[in-house]
């Protein structure tokens with residue numbers, strides 16, 4: 001599949017072009033129609049693979065031209081895949097090539113990313129700059145260079161054509177303040193997290209979950225205690241009170257996805273009085289350590305694998321918390337257990353397996 005800009009090398013000054021982020025099904029259809037014309041009808045790619053599963057995860061830009069009689073024509077499109085920063089499916093209708101359409105699209109993408117719009121907002125969180133990446137056909141390399149992109153690494157073959165990787169670093173606009181649910185406060189005591197190896201520890205985790213998700217947040221008991229519990233690793237976070245006694249503070253669980261190099265992090269919660277100051281973060285780093293070191297059910301499930309994908313279905317208010325822990329949003333929000341959630345993922349590299 002051609003994932004590169006495909007226009008003549010010398011763009012001229014752009015006419016009355018404007019670019020929008022596709023935000024309605026109608027705009028998306030127009031963008032897909034341009035791709036179909038260019039990639040399928042003109043270049044002979046199979047329509048069955050031209051539109052793929054990444055489309056739902058990308059930001060799509062649509063370039064249009066305003067004519068003097070007031071009518072509007074669709075000119076070109078590109079898509080951008082946030083987790084990899086990768087630009088692809090750049091397509092400009094034949095009659096507009098060589099008119100600056102491709103540069104206008106690429107510059108619009110730069111602005112889109114710089115301004116942290118669309119899905120870009122999620123992957124830019126916490127960052128001050130970001131690398132845009134494209135696999136350019138060798139004949140289009142000069143086009144990218146003119147726009148300030150640089151070639152990195154060796155040339156390679158893609159779809160039977162010589163390609164190179166081109167990159168441009170975008171300095172991002174300062175980040176707007178993100179909503180912090182519980183405000184950070186400095187840790188006033190120390191916490192520890194243990195993998196539950198007894199039923200009584202697991203019962204303590206479940207009590208914390210009921211206090212947070214059922215009593216505090218109003219989820220149903222049926223949704224809370226599900227069939228994944230027996231197949232999961234559970235973790236209990238504790239602290240020591242002023243009287244020297246152990247107090248339960250939070251919990252988290254890992255459910256290995258059967259047959260996949262992936263697992264789901266869930267039921268992440270800290271009791272209200274212990275929130276802030278990094279307690280939630282400690283739960284996240286502890287579970288990642290457990291998985292990385294192939295312990296428990298996570299270890300059983302990751303036999304023969306070098307890495308696993310940690311998946312979170314986050315309530316919308318907690319998205320920023322996971323983003324801070326390095327999780328990257330995939331796709332649109334969706335309903336789960338009667339509340340909006342979004343999916344975030346992080347790759348966990350495992351320690352080498354011992355013989």
Ligand SMILES: CC(C)(COP(=O)(O)OP(=O)(O)OC[C@H]1O[C@@H](n2cnc3c(N)ncnc32)[C@H](O)[C@@H]1OP(=O)(O)O)[C@@H](O)C(=O)NCCC(=O)NCCS
Pocket residue numbers: 178179180181182183184212267268269270271274275276277278279280281282313314315317318319320321322324
């Ligand atoms: C979500 C939860 C586990 C986070 O734990 P916490 O102790 O409050 O958070 P931490 O102190 O560990 O925060 C770690 C970082 O994430 C940030 N953060 C925490 N909650 C956040 C939120 N809702 N939105 C954005 N950022 C958040 C913190 O500011 C902190 O940033 P820093 O490292 O730059 O200081 C906790 O608030 C909780 O139990 N909430 C109720 C249960 C819940 O909704 N769980 C999520 C289910 S999907």
